[in-house]
Amino acid sequence: MIAELGHFAIVLALAVSIVQGTLPLVGAQRDIEALSAIARPAAVMQFLLLVFAFVALTIAFTGSDFSVLNVWQNSHTQKPLLYKISGVWGNHEGSLLLWVVILAAFGFGVATMGNNLPPSLRTRVIAIQGLIGVGFLLLLVFLSNPFERVFPVPAQGNGLNPLLQDPGLAFHPPFLYLGYVGFSIAFSFAVAALIEGKVDAAWARWVRPWTLAAWTALTIGIAMGSWWAYYELGWGGWWFWDPVENASFMPWLLGTALLHSAIVVEKRDALKTWTVLLAILTFSFSLLGTFIVRSGVLNSVHAFATDPARGVYILAFLVVAIGGSLALYAWRAPTLKTGGVFAPMSREGSLVLNNLLLIAATATVFIGTMYPLFLDAITGEKVTVGPPFFNATFVPLMVPLVVVMAIGPMMPWKRADLAGTLARMKVAAIVTVAVALLTLYLSGFEPILAVLGMALGTWLLAGAAIDIGERTRIFGISFGDTLKRGRNLPRSAWGGAIAHAGLGVAILGITGSLSWEIERLQIMRPGDRIGIAGYEVEFEGVAPVPGPNYDAVRGTFRVYRDDELVEVMTPETRRFTQPSMVTTEAAIRPRNFGDLYAVVGESNGDGGFATRIYHKPMINWLWVGSVMMALGGLVSLTDRRLRVGAPRRRTAETKPALRPQQQAT
Amino acid sequence: MRLRYLLPAIAFVVVAVGLGVGLTLKPREIPSALIGKPVPEFSLPAVEGRTGGLTTADLKTGSPVLVNVFASWCGPCRVEHPLFMELARTTDVTIYGLNQRDAPADAARWLETFGDPYDKTGADLDGRASIDWGVYGVPETFVVDGAGCIQYKHISVLTREVLEEEIMPRLQGQKHVPCEK
Numbered sequence: 001m002i003a004e005l006g007h008f009a010i011v012l013a014l015a016v017s018i019v020q021g022t023l024p025l026v027g028a029q030r031d032i033e034a035l036s037a038i039a040r041p042a043a044v045m046q047f048l049l050l051v052f053a054f055v056a057l058t059i060a061f062t063g064s065d066f067s068v069l070n071v072w073q074n075s076h077t078q079k080p081l082l083y084k085i086s087g088v089w090g091n092h093e094g095s096l097l098l099w100v101v102i103l104a105a106f107g108f109g110v111a112t113m114g115n116n117l118p119p120s121l122r123t124r125v126i127a128i129q130g131l132i133g134v135g136f137l138l139l140l141v142f143l144s145n146p147f148e149r150v151f152p153v154p155a156q157g158n159g160l161n162p163l164l165q166d167p168g169l170a171f172h173p174p175f176l177y178l179g180y181v182g183f184s185i186a187f188s189f190a191v192a193a194l195i196e197g198k199v200d201a202a203w204a205r206w207v208r209p210w211t212l213a214a215w216t217a218l219t220i221g222i223a224m225g226s227w228w229a230y231y232e233l234g235w236g237g238w239w240f241w242d243p244v245e246n247a248s249f250m251p252w253l254l255g256t257a258l259l260h261s262a263i264v265v266e267k268r269d270a271l272k273t274w275t276v277l278l279a280i281l282t283f284s285f286s287l288l289g290t291f292i293v294r295s296g297v298l299n300s301v302h303a304f305a306t307d308p309a310r311g312v313y314i315l316a317f318l319v320v321a322i323g324g325s326l327a328l329y330a331w332r333a334p335t336l337k338t339g340g341v342f343a344p345m346s347r348e349g350s351l352v353l354n355n356l357l358l359i360a361a362t363a364t365v366f367i368g369t370m371y372p373l374f375l376d377a378i379t380g381e382k383v384t385v386g387p388p389f390f391n392a393t394f395v396p397l398m399v400p401l402v403v404v405m406a407i408g409p410m411m412p413w414k415r416a417d418l419a420g421t422l423a424r425m426k427v428a429a430i431v432t433v434a435v436a437l438l439t440l441y442l443s444g445f446e447p448i449l450a451v452l453g454m455a456l457g458t459w460l461l462a463g464a465a466i467d468i469g470e471r472t473r474i475f476g477i478s479f480g481d482t483l484k485r486g487r488n489l490p491r492s493a494w495g496g497a498i499a500h501a502g503l504g505v506a507i508l509g510i511t512g513s514l515s516w517e518i519e520r521l522q523i524m525r526p527g528d529r530i531g532i533a534g535y536e537v538e539f540e541g542v543a544p545v546p547g548p549n550y551d552a553v554r555g556t557f558r559v560y561r562d563d564e565l566v567e568v569m570t571p572e573t574r575r576f577t578q579p580s581m582v583t584t585e586a587a588i589r590p591r592n593f594g595d596l597y598a599v600v601g602e603s604n605g606d607g608g609f610a611t612r613i614y615h616k617p618m619i620n621w622l623w624v625g626s627v628m629m630a631l632g633g634l635v636s637l638t639d640r641r642l643r644v645g646a647p648r649r650r651t652a653e654t655k656p657a658l659r660p661q662q663q664a665t
Numbered sequence: 666m667r668l669r670y671l672l673p674a675i676a677f678v679v680v681a682v683g684l685g686v687g688l689t690l691k692p693r694e695i696p697s698a699l700i701g702k703p704v705p706e707f708s709l710p711a712v713e714g715r716t717g718g719l720t721t722a723d724l725k726t727g728s729p730v731l732v733n734v735f736a737s738w739c740g741p742c743r744v745e746h747p748l749f750m751e752l753a754r755t756t757d758v759t760i761y762g763l764n765q766r767d768a769p770a771d772a773a774r775w776l777e778t779f780g781d782p783y784d785k786t787g788a789d790l791d792g793r794a795s796i797d798w799g800v801y802g803v804p805e806t807f808v809v810d811g812a813g814c815i816q817y818k819h820i821s822v823l824t825r826e827v828l829e830e831e832i833m834p835r836l837q838g839q840k841h842v843p844c845e846k
Contacts, residue, residue, distance in 0.1 A: 163744070233743060240738075273670070277673060280673075281673070284677075291684065295688060311688045312688060315681070315684055315685055315688060318681065318684070319681050322677055322681075323674065323677055323678070323681065326673045326674035326677050327674050329670060329673065329674070330670045330671040330673070330674050333670045334667050334670050370680075370683070373683065373684075373687040374683045374687070376687070377683050377686035377687050378686075386738060386766065387738060519774075521774050521777060521778055523777075582747040599778075601778050601779060601780070602750070602778075602779065602780040610777060610778045610779075610780070612778055
């Protein structure tokens, strides 16, 4: 019964989204208040219906109702509750339902929190959001019904892929979708602005918090996926340039560009058409990612079970949504008034350079991901593009980006004096050179990339520190006054500095772990000892351990430092029966700036076991850096001007004398 | 309407056409152009630390063999690996490993750690032999009959279903495709 109700709810949601996506658009265009007024209640209704459907599916999963095809295919009675719940989105149909729920949630957010938006813009944004909903709900209702019944009812389910039964991965998709789908709001705002023919500072101020929220969620989502790969796949890698990873990375890169160009629109009323285009492109790449994952055009571990009809449908939807919005852009963008001018050497100039580099980086990833497909389509020739391609193309683009990133926030708007700005970076330059020389010395004049990476990370960190230090005049005034200045500093300045510093920390982590990783692979018998990075690791042996829905073999390693026991590590090999699969659970112990990472493998049939022990210096910095980036997004999101919202009416000439205390609270 | 505003739309049309054609290709189902053809001429050294190597002659010994294309940098390979280990333990199927574009030390380590199900390995360092084999992505798995004629090709992770329904029957000589010379 609950499944039928859920099914009914998604059908109703489709009907509501059609209303939401059409009538209010007409209302806003013809100025018919009665039609425009439908937008907000429709968005609320759609959200409630989809939440109901999602709850219905979750109940079917937690109750192991195998009469529902989707539950039968993806769940099992012995699965722990957490994975019964995460099983809801661990498959194509359920994840699509989650997708539309989040889409509707963003529409709901604009409908309920958008009181400070001009009514016509709000109506149009909600309507566009409704149209995107139509596209996905058609796919859900007609080609991917998660509530399909199966008869006769099977006694037991097929289970969820064991690799996915992991706490890190359980919440990876929801964050990822919050990011992907969050960019839909920027898209809707862009399309609505094109229809209205108006993009101004206020528009940018409304777009920015949504983009920022989406970007933050996507950052967390990608970092979670990467972290999962690190500890679950068992060989300590964390990024593989897999097509599906790239599909999430491209919207992230573009979203980052969008965040920065929206600042220019807001502060300087420039780069308007460019920002609109970026907003469209960012969500387009989210849609493209959906297509890559769900159509089966590219091979990937992540791919869902594919169905040709879905691929054709999603492609058709892409053509309508992306093609339509880009056609609208071609038609309307020339009419948008261009804004303020600026010298190439200025804050705006550095942000333009940031955008260009990020676009180029996205293009690189795009080409690397799609090239095999396109080459096959054109010539029938089949190739593979592996990590070497990306390392050779993507990394060089990041170098100038990071160099500029540290300087950019210190440049004044409109026109900057490069010499003066660089003079303020003097300390950063000195620290950077010192770290580079130290690296060179410590690593025995070997890896140049390590020196470069350490220098870049330091440069970025130092730049962020100097930026905040100067703004709070840390060396100029008393400590108490500095604290006060720090409190009064806009949260967006803090957020930016934290996020930039986070990337710096992440770069240091990546560099450190890639350059100085130590790996020991050997057959060990109980009692054997090996030395690694100043530790002595003793293998105690293995013992069988039963799990809730698997049988594990657990190895025990005792780690000594100076003959003192410091850690006991217990990696496992888990053998699942439903479905049949073996997974590795690496044992990871973060120790002073580096992880000890141990894996126990196959027995050699002679009392010995294949074991791998790594020392990965600074890898934790990568996770800390990712968290800092997300934190920077969150802090920036609490900025007063975003929280308060733009003033309802702006006079034609914004008076510069708008002091903080005069802003509405 | 100025042209530069139209450029994104034009670029998208090109991409969309590419995607549309791509959709018709369905990588998992592409029948290899080489099915029913003799295996390409090749001769590869063994993966570091192993003896032998893999040459065309190894595929013409009279009994059917399985050829698995793998690499240590390939995530999905890790997923299908236990199935090959099981196959090596429980059956007498001959399995050859074609190691594609791998650093020799990495490949050796990978096999030591996860186990080595292969009767022989060939290290295709520059990927040239793989291209001759029509390898699209890693992993891929081929069935070759005793006369060195390619019978079947599976792209992506080998699953138990594919193994039981497609590969085992062909190893037993069923669904035989006559060889074109």
